[in-house]
Each structure stands twice: as structure tokens, then as C-alpha cells.
Amino acid sequence: MQELQTEVDRLADMAKAEGRLGLDTEFMPEGRYRPLLCLVQIVVGEHVEVLDPLTATFDPTPLAEVLADPAIEIVLHAGRQDVAILRREWKTTFTNVFDTQVAAGFAGFSAQAGYNGLLHDVLRIRLPKTASFTRWDARPLTEEQIKYARGDVEHLMPLADDIQRRLSERGRLEWAREECVVIAEATDERDPNEVWRRLPRVSGLDPKERAVAQAIAGWRERTASKEDRPVGAILRDPTVVELAKRAPSSRRDLAQIRGITPDVVRRRGDDVMAAIELGKQAEPIKLEEGDRSPTEAVDGPVIALAESLVRSRAQEAGLAYELIAARADLSPIVVAARRNQPEPDVRTLRGWRRELVGEELLELLAGKRTIHVGQGGRVTVTPVD
Structure with missing residues (x-):
């Protein structure tokens, strides 16, 4: 020693x-x-x-x-x-x-x-x-x-x-x-009251269902931590979402939910029902604007256009495209431009990324610049006369 x-x-x-x-x-x-x-x-x-x-x-x-x-x-x-x-x-x-x-x-x-x-x-x-x-x-x-x-x-x-x-x-x-x-800044600590936001298709739940999902996911997280088991071994994500949608009011109804085995009903039934009831009594959760996916069909081609510009600038700078943007970054930029809203707080519009391509992208979306393929296949952006 x-x-x-x-x-x-x-x-x-x-x-x-x-x-x-x-x-x-x-x-x-x-x-x-x-x-x-x-x-x-x-x-x-x-x-x-x-x-x-x-x-x-x-x-x-x-x-x-x-x-x-x-x-x-x-x-x-x-x-x-x-x-x-x-x-x-x-x-x-x-x-x-x-x-x-x-x-x-x-x-x-x-x-x-x-x-x-x-x-x-x-x-x-x-x-x-x-x-x-x-x-x-x-x-x-x-x-x-x-x-x-x-x-x-x-x-x-x-x-x-x-x-x-x-x-x-x-x-x-x-x-x-x-x-x-x-x-x-990386950490593996998770807030039990916030983990529900990572559930699949959670944006499709209504405000009352989201409150139930928050309560169940929070109970699941605390239980997994206490027992030192993966959260999926307590309840799988799709089961949590289904429970939030149906909010069963009895153990009999609980047993009808896909993913709720007889063993889960026997060992955890009371705890799951208590979490559901807690969610029912909680304040409904309305999604903030940033939590929604506000893109419309018209945005698809524009997002693709924005991506082509970003990929071109990344290639010219010798950078990996993934370092500059992803669809999750470009979508809110395009939507905000269409709606004449303030710039979204995304990484592509901050720091060195803004200098490299962000400012140019905003001007393109505002109609102040045009984009075309120049000599050698280079994507060229020029000011509008």
C-alpha cells in the first residue's frame, strides 16, 4: 500500500x-x-x-x-x-x-x-x-x-x-x-427530474402525459441508482412512454401494458402506480419552444442548402463537418430565418464557427446573398446586387 x-x-x-x-x-x-x-x-x-x-x-x-x-x-x-x-x-x-x-x-x-x-x-x-x-x-x-x-x-x-x-x-x-x-465539463450525473426529456417520442405526449412521464422516469432513475442497475432493467423507455399515455389506475390495468411482466407487477407494481398517481397530481408540463421540432416541409430543401454551404466551408478549412454543425443546429437557424425570429442559440452561430460560416449562412437565409457552384465545383456565395 x-x-x-x-x-x-x-x-x-x-x-x-x-x-x-x-x-x-x-x-x-x-x-x-x-x-x-x-x-x-x-x-x-x-x-x-x-x-x-x-x-x-x-x-x-x-x-x-x-x-x-x-x-x-x-x-x-x-x-x-x-x-x-x-x-x-x-x-x-x-x-x-x-x-x-x-x-x-x-x-x-x-x-x-x-x-x-x-x-x-x-x-x-x-x-x-x-x-x-x-x-x-x-x-x-x-x-x-x-x-x-x-x-x-x-x-x-x-x-x-x-x-x-x-x-x-x-x-x-x-x-x-x-x-x-x-x-x-463531461459528467455522468443525471437529474431524475429531467431524464424524461430523453424518452423517445416524448414531444408527442400532451402536457398531462408529460407530467406522468416525468414522475415515472424519475422513480425509475432513483430506483436504478439505488439498486446499481441499468435504467432499462427497471423499465424500458417505450414502456415508460406507454404508461404515461395510458396512466393505468389499477394493477390489473398495469399488467396490460407492454413490457410490464408479471414479475414487474409483483415486485414494483405499487411503486409504479404511486409514480403514476404522483404524475397525475403534478402540474402539466408544456414544452418550451426550443423543445419542439418546428420545421415544416418547406424547410427541408433550405436545410439541405445550408448543409451544402457548411460542408463546403468545412472542406476548405480542412475541418470535419461534424465539428461545425448537425441538422439539430441548422434546423432552428432555418426556421428562425423563415419566421423572422431572433437567432437561435446554437453552436454554429457562436465563436469561430460564426466566423467560418455562421455569418455567411445568416446572410444567405436573409436573401442578402446567393449561392452557386463556381469553378472547380466550389460553392460560392456572393452578395445580392
């Missing part, structure tokens, strides 16, 4: 001296409410250490302080879940994150580039992925698993260095760092 704690302290001191630390985690999400943290791999300089939180008792505070230190860059790849798990398990925050997957999208690679593929494309290194789906919660770990875990961070710093060099040459490094702030 003392030896491990000494290594943890040493890693923290090294990171402070280096001003940089790379990390990855291995976790098991199956059969649990939240993923179980199984390994934490740390790299500082060329030194790699694999920490095992399942078989060792150590105080992560020195490393947690490093992760929260804005003077120390934390390098990860596709690190949203790593950040969320360590935020919860180590009671820490992240302030200075560089995610190589996010950054790669600004360097002309796919915004969803996998670590192995990116290593090959950038550094011409291939790593075996033989242990990807092994049981990380089983002990003892095999030599294959340990080698795999080490491999996930051994080349992380050279990869980050190369991507940062490419971005600096293109003047895109600060854009990438801005985008990595979202990764630094």
Missing part, C-alpha cells in the same frame, strides 16, 4: 514538473447504473503507470489535484467518459483538457477517429486491439490486458504533439482547445 501511494505521489509531482499528463481508463458499463472504474492508465513524459482501483486502496487526491490544475494539460483520446467517471470517482474537476479525437477533426481527420486508426494515420503506428472487450473487472488481470492498457497511453503524448503542431501551422489550435472545454 505504501509503495503504491508513493508511486501516486511521484506521478503527481512529475506531472506538476512536466506541466502535462496523459490518461486513459478501462471500465465496465454492463449491468450497472454507472460504469465501474477498473483501471486508470497514466503517462507522464515516457513513464507509464497502470493503477488498479479494484484491488488496491490508495488515495487518489494528489492526482485528482493534478487533473483540476489549470496549469497542467490533461491529454486524452475520446475522453468524455473518462472525464465523467474520474470526476465522480475521484471527486475532482477538469480545467485544461486536450482531446486528441476532438483535435483531430480540426486537423483534417474524422471527428470520430479511433485511437488506433489515428495512431496509424499520424504516427504510422499499429497497436493490437485484442483485449478491447475483455472483462476488466475480473482479477487477476492477464499480461495481455496489462499490455493493452499500457498501449492506450504509451503513444498518446507524441500523438498530441503531432496534432498540436499541425493545428498551430493552420491557426486552428485555439479552436480545438475551445472545443475541448466541452469534454472537460
Whole structure:
């Protein structure tokens, strides 16, 4: 124990001296409410250490302080879940994150580039992925698993260095760092009173039904957390929506709902009925304007036109399109322009995205510019005379 704690302290001191630390985690999400943290791999300089939180008792505070230190860059790849798990398990925050997957999208690679593929494309290194789906919660770990875990961070710093060099040459490094702030804020904490908003087809429910859906989904979330089980193992999403629509008033009626098995009626029937009754007594929930999907048939071609402009500018800038916009971003822009409403608060109209294409898109939708295909197939936008 003392030896491990000494290594943890040493890693923290090294990171402070280096001003940089790379990390990855291995976790098991199956059969649990939240993923179980199984390994934490740390790299500082060329030194790699694999920490095992399942078989060792150590105080992560020195490393947690490093992760929260804005003077120390934390390098990860596709690190949203790593950040969320360590935020919860180590009671820490992240302030200075560089995610190589996010950054790669600004360097002309796919915004969803996998670590192995990116290593090959950038550094011409291939790593075996033989242990990807092994049981990380089983002990003892095999030599294959340990080698795999080490491999996930051994080349992380050279990869980050190369991507940062490419971005600096293109003047895109600060854009990438801005985008990595979202990764630094990742969390897997969920508000039981808000999870109903992620239910399928929830916008099709009326205000009273939404209140029932909120109550049932909230009960399900708290139950899953207490029992450490996936929410779908308590009740599946379609069943929650159907319960909200039908609001059964007896256990007999409850048993007629698809997805409500006899075992659910026996073990959880009273709790489900209590949640339904709570929802019935609650204030009906009216959707805010931003929660609706206000597009009409006329918007489809305009959204496609907007997408073509964004894709063209992304290609010219050497950026992954997904970093700039998605249909969920473009639809409210198009609808607001059609209705002469204020600009929606979407990422495409903020910061560097607005500079790259957002302003141009707004002028196009306002009829102040025209779009056509120019020489070489380039999409050209010109002012209206």
C-alpha cells in the first residue's frame, strides 16, 4: 500500500514538473447504473503507470489535484467518459483538457477517429486491439490486458504533439482547445427530474402525459441508482412512454401494458402506480419552444442548402463537418430565418464557427446573398446586387 501511494505521489509531482499528463481508463458499463472504474492508465513524459482501483486502496487526491490544475494539460483520446467517471470517482474537476479525437477533426481527420486508426494515420503506428472487450473487472488481470492498457497511453503524448503542431501551422489550435472545454465539463450525473426529456417520442405526449412521464422516469432513475442497475432493467423507455399515455389506475390495468411482466407487477407494481398517481397530481408540463421540432416541409430543401454551404466551408478549412454543425443546429437557424425570429442559440452561430460560416449562412437565409457552384465545383456565395 505504501509503495503504491508513493508511486501516486511521484506521478503527481512529475506531472506538476512536466506541466502535462496523459490518461486513459478501462471500465465496465454492463449491468450497472454507472460504469465501474477498473483501471486508470497514466503517462507522464515516457513513464507509464497502470493503477488498479479494484484491488488496491490508495488515495487518489494528489492526482485528482493534478487533473483540476489549470496549469497542467490533461491529454486524452475520446475522453468524455473518462472525464465523467474520474470526476465522480475521484471527486475532482477538469480545467485544461486536450482531446486528441476532438483535435483531430480540426486537423483534417474524422471527428470520430479511433485511437488506433489515428495512431496509424499520424504516427504510422499499429497497436493490437485484442483485449478491447475483455472483462476488466475480473482479477487477476492477464499480461495481455496489462499490455493493452499500457498501449492506450504509451503513444498518446507524441500523438498530441503531432496534432498540436499541425493545428498551430493552420491557426486552428485555439479552436480545438475551445472545443475541448466541452469534454472537460463531461459528467455522468443525471437529474431524475429531467431524464424524461430523453424518452423517445416524448414531444408527442400532451402536457398531462408529460407530467406522468416525468414522475415515472424519475422513480425509475432513483430506483436504478439505488439498486446499481441499468435504467432499462427497471423499465424500458417505450414502456415508460406507454404508461404515461395510458396512466393505468389499477394493477390489473398495469399488467396490460407492454413490457410490464408479471414479475414487474409483483415486485414494483405499487411503486409504479404511486409514480403514476404522483404524475397525475403534478402540474402539466408544456414544452418550451426550443423543445419542439418546428420545421415544416418547406424547410427541408433550405436545410439541405445550408448543409451544402457548411460542408463546403468545412472542406476548405480542412475541418470535419461534424465539428461545425448537425441538422439539430441548422434546423432552428432555418426556421428562425423563415419566421423572422431572433437567432437561435446554437453552436454554429457562436465563436469561430460564426466566423467560418455562421455569418455567411445568416446572410444567405436573409436573401442578402446567393449561392452557386463556381469553378472547380466550389460553392460560392456572393452578395445580392
